[in-house]
Amino acid sequence: MKMITAVIQPTRLPDVKKALFEAEVWKMTVSNVIGCGQQAGYTESYRGNIIEVNLLKKVQLEIAVNDDFVERTVNAIIKGARTGSIGDGKIFVQDLPDCIRIRTGENGVEAIG
Template sequence: MKLVVAYIQPHKLHSVKEELFNAKIYKMSVTNALGCGQQKGYTEAYRGVAFEVNLLKKVRIEIAVNEEFVKPTIDAIIRGARTGEIGDGKILVLPLENVVRIRSGETGSDAIG
């Protein structure tokens, strides 16, 4: 069992969701996030005063998957999010020690579904 966490551009969320659905991956959690990386932000002026914006808007997607779905999940996220420019995002894959479905009490890979 793995937890796939992806940080992507907000405007790419719809295409990533479409690619995940095409890969038969339907369950996910999505949250808004702020972060900075190689993009390093940008400079804006407000009322004549310049300031640096270095925390940029991102979307965080979390998907718990069984081992056989790790590669299809990663491939679908890449297909949906890639533009070839700096700031496309990152994908992190973390091990899951255990998963429990609250409704039924199922544990492990059965709880992921």
């Protein structure tokens, strides 16, 4: 099992959701977040003050999948989110040791799918 976390431009969310739906990925958690990538990660001195790192509004998706769904999920996010411009976003794939469906007590691959 993997946890796929994607940080995307908020304007791309409808297209990402559509691409995920077409890939038969429906379960997700979506959050409004702020963040910065490689362009904004610096500080500048302006009139004697240090200007803070610029945090931009982003949308974060968290999708837990079984191993055979990783590739199609990542591809769907890219399909919906890529414009070719800086700031298109990032996808992080992490190992997920377990998942428990609270209602039934099922765990592992049964609980995710």
